[in-house]
Amino acid sequence: MQFFGGSEISPSPPAPTASGNNAHMMYVFNRNGVCLLYREWNRPLHTLNAQQDHKLMFGLLFSLKSLTAKMDPTNAERGNLGVPQLPGQGCSFHSFRTNTYKLSFMESPSGIKIILVTHPRTGDLRESLKYIYNLYVDYVAKNPLYTPGTPIRCELFNTNLDQYVRSIA
């Protein structure tokens, strides 16, 4: 599987679906659009191949952030559409919902974007995403063997992540 912007081949094996795990899938991107992690727990429908899927997801988020920054009714001066925004600059969205899924999004100040796709009736997952970001900091960023900008291959992170996601109601 080629990741967008990266040259390493790194399969991310889907975790075995545990009963009670109602999250569909999860993505982690860095500020350059490299998909650092893709976990899949419950995804019956695959529309595109993995690389296109990642690119599309990143593009969607980029454009949505641009749209929310432009449409913000509280901000008097807004940048033009399509101008890349720094993380934290301008109004950003934290989730959107369709009739089949709910996507929750969080961007850290360093540009790490965490996306969690769950069923549509999930509540506000902002605190959960912050917790997942802390897991990332503990198990990935502090891992001396991990090179920033490359896909994540830390077993401890994967295990803790699966365990935590299973516990989100």
Next chain:
Amino acid sequence: MDTNDSLRVASLWHSMHAISQQLSPVAGCSGIELLEADTFDLHCFQSLTGTKFFVVCEPGTQQMEALLKVIYELYTDYVLKNPFYEIEMPIRCELFDFNLSQTVQKDCVALLGR
């Protein structure tokens, strides 16, 4: 926001709506219904013909879906049934604008009055 910007935002929304259907993990997705941002919420209603109506409101506002359905009815009554209106062109129907402002004001009063 001037007209050009509105058109850009609207076409961007149209593409985002379509892309969100492609990324669905489950079949049968009909696009974004609600977008929650830090300072506002955006509710979207898609009619059977693919025309999308979206409303920007305060975070946590209830009953925007009902408002959107009412707006859709106003659209069919004052715009589509207007013989001088050309399909797919920007809407410049006075009656539609007037009734729209009335409905939104009534809605505001109803919400704030609670």
